[in-house]
Amino acid sequence: MTVNGAVRACAAESVDALRTGLIARAVSYAVQLRRPVRLDVTEAARGYQLAVRPEGYVQLIDAEGIIPAPDGLSIDEGRCRHCRRLQPVTSTTCIQCQIDEPLQVEVPPHGGPIDAPPIPVDATEDLPADLDMVVHLAEMSPVLASVPAAVSTTVPAPELDVDVEATRVRRTATPVLHLAFTTQRSVTAPGRAVIGREPIAKADEHAVTVASPGRQLSRTHAAVEVDRDARIIVTDLNAPNGVELLTTPRRWLTPGQPTVVPIGAKLMMGDVECVVTLA
Template sequence: MSIPPSEYVVAWPRIVAVVRPDGTGSLTVNGTERPCGAESVEVLRTGMIARCVAIARSLARPVRFTVTEGEATWTLAVRPTGVVQLLGEDGMVAPSEGLTVHEGRCRSCRRLQPVTETRCPQCGTLEPLRVESGPAEDELGARSASSASSPPRPVPDRPRAEAAAPTATSPSEIEPDSPPPPADRPPRAPIPATPPAASAPGRPGPAGAAPPAGPGPTTRTVRMRISFEHQPPVLLDAPGGVVLGRAPQTRDGRTPVPVVSPRGLVSRTHALLDVDARGRITVTDVGSRNGTGPVGSRTPFPSGQPHEVAPGTRLRLADVVCTVELA
């Protein structure tokens, strides 16, 4: 199966974030800044990504998201589907086939859910991954009286009965100072909401219809998670593979994943990471200049030879360290 070409992500709206080590930060959309806070940096990043996803969904296209964390700054492409990728210097983003959506836990009941959720399916909390403080504006520009004025931390010990104020992408935030550049292609259709269940429990179906079948056995989806020091993690469904590098090209159907290399020591195409249906992870150096190998080992992997690594292994790719595990 052929992989779709890369696409250009326009620079509007302007979304900028600052992330601090103590779990605080700020999110600025077209000049409107909002303070943010969470119990950890990872939760803060996830909440900010969820906000960008909401904006991307309202526009039916990916948006740019520039993040400053310490001395590092990078620009991401956030898709309406919840997939997050590093954006190239030319504004192009690689295809997302094979990558899965980011996930986070509800700030009320701690249920794990994708960043595309606008209401927790377990406790009903609106905007379950919200990390922004202060009142939110709805789509008509009205301020919500129930919005908290302080960062949503710490997380409460038990689920709250009342729902938090919904996040909305207000016209004042995404209205450009000047008209946005014309799109290169017609906008994609909005992602439909999850359809409701066919019938409620105890409600009779049509005459002669067979009773609904009970839930079958569930099969856990095997996923590989690749965590980095200077960019959000990548999730990949098994079986599948990715190509890591500063500007990687796809190989044998693998998904290219650009890597933030602070000193530029990672090769353009550096290494392959693969996971099979049983959860076996292999890494292959593809002739990089500075090698690939486990952290703590003085000997890098020989180039061109796949090596199986255990989940949780920390790999060094030149000046970048990443952790591969099963999610």
């Protein structure tokens, strides 16, 4: 893998695990850039374009260069390089053994073990708009020679060249929210949305009525908005069941206090889970 001219050898116990690790690395860059990262893939004689979202979704880009909404998609998962716990490509710390970058596939310098401390990625790094990340999957035997025998199974792989570059999210003057719920279909909302069973919206708000099988969602439960800097802000509107941010560890939002949450944040509102992204 070559990132902006810096070459890094990669290895994993299988081609699938290697690809999952590379997706995880692309996700880490997408999070820093706060927009999807595009992968131009050539495999054998076939070429196609993929987009990796900060939330971990991997999608085909259509002929017009548009990334469709991620409705119904699942996030790829892989096993921790240390404890083998299954977890999503968005994980920055293993949920079981707490090792950093659990899906890392970059081989440490000087042929160190694959579960050595990860190659640091500066979260404050100012990534350029023309981020160049090139991955080449070829005969894996020479690389795997430096990996412990327990995970050094040689897997012949087809040649795969991946060129990853940052792409700008197509935006209107005001970014648009995409809200994915566990109890109904996803919706999009411009500016500010109020969520509930029967929400009461002001003139500048968009009312989003959500099914709540257990009626644990309040009539007007929470407000979600996005500012011109594409920051997502969530406010618990003093709902009895509150709003819980499903991070590690989980935390409850302070009622009435606007809170900035990351793109792709999962919110638990009563008996409804909502994933908040940008359309």
